[in-house]
Ligand SMILES: N[C@@H](CCC[C@H](NC(=O)CCC(=O)O)C(=O)O)C(=O)O
């Protein structure tokens with residue numbers, strides 16, 4: 001039987017499972033082995049959808065009386081990237097100088113490890129209480145997120161489950177534990193622009209049509225002017241160009257086409273639809289008025305494609321939940337957390353339709369990077385915060 005009181009041991013066991021989306025990698029089995037001895041009943045539904053990988057998920061349920069708290073998160077992790085950049089192998093869970101290294105250490109196997117340790121400690125401290133707790137954990141958050149939390153919530157509700165509150169353990173703190181609670185997230189859309197030109201000799205550009213000249217003006221129009229100045233609850237909308245590709249190894253050939261991808265994180269000035277309309281309009285205007293193209297008699301030939309389903313902007317602010325979480329944070333760290341909607345999106349966007357939800361986890365500085373790591377002290381403190389939160393929730 002696993003001992004689950006130590007968050008660092010829990011995290012090390014989870015990190016040793018190479019669960020890069022969509023692989024389960026043993027992570028859910030390891031979590032199951034931690035939760036079963038605590039009295040949880042475990043189910044492992046697999047969801048499928050054409051065109052996406054099958055995904056394993058886990059729903060663990062401790063039936064009790066009173067309100068029902070859902071701990072939510074994901075065991076899948078992003079790829080390691082270049083292994084030579086890692087000080088320690090990404091799935092070895094090495095501890096050095098009080099820090100535990102490994103892919104998923106903060107995003108977000110660390111949060112799950114602390115959920116488990118806090119629950120184990122709480123149950124030991126109050127053996128006569130019968131709290132109602134569930135773990136809703138997916139293996140598809142970092143990927144398309146189609147066979148994960150969204151379907152798991154629907155599946156559990158269809159079985160008669162309902163929740164009074166949810167705590168998501170994503171790494172919400174930028175620098176220090178206790179700084180930030182997330183109360184919503186920006187939206188996200190991803191697009192690709194392809195400009196078709198005419199390949200030719202670089203010394204005879206009049207016989208060719210250079211698509212790089214075309215795409216420069218299109219991309220410029222996507223960056224300037226700014227989309228907005230930010231709103232009460234959200235940062236300004238931001239577009240990042242993530243790739244520009246012409247597939248051209250030669251220095252004396254004008255390429256036939258240029259392809260660029262971009263991602264926009266947007267605030268509540270926009271919906272995904274209105275933002276996509278704005279992008280379409282900007283591209284159309286820039287295609288007609290392009291200072292870089294020499295022969296403007298031929299219209300610029302380009303196409304725009306949207307990839308993935310958009311993530312919508314949302315707010316989850318629930319003052320009662322925030323106050324009780326802040327009480328726990330203050331008791332452990334002495335800090336009063338500020339409320340934020342910055343950073344990436346999260347599965348709270350699905351949970352908010354079922355119950356009040358709040359997000360709080362480790363320090364996220366190294367998430368998705370080489371040498372992802374967390375301090376052991378933060379793991380202890382986060383466990384203490386979650387335990388205090390449980391005490392308040394079930395008081
Ligand atoms: N591609 C997926 C969702 C991807 C979610 C991902 N979230 C994070 O990295 C969390 C970071 C944070 O907590 O700030 C993202 O924002 O890209 C989909 O579209 O469904």
Ligand SMILES: [Zn+2]
Pocket residue numbers: 074107108141170171
């Ligand atoms: Zn995450």
Ligand SMILES: [Zn+2]
Pocket residue numbers: 078107142367368
């Ligand atoms: Zn992530």
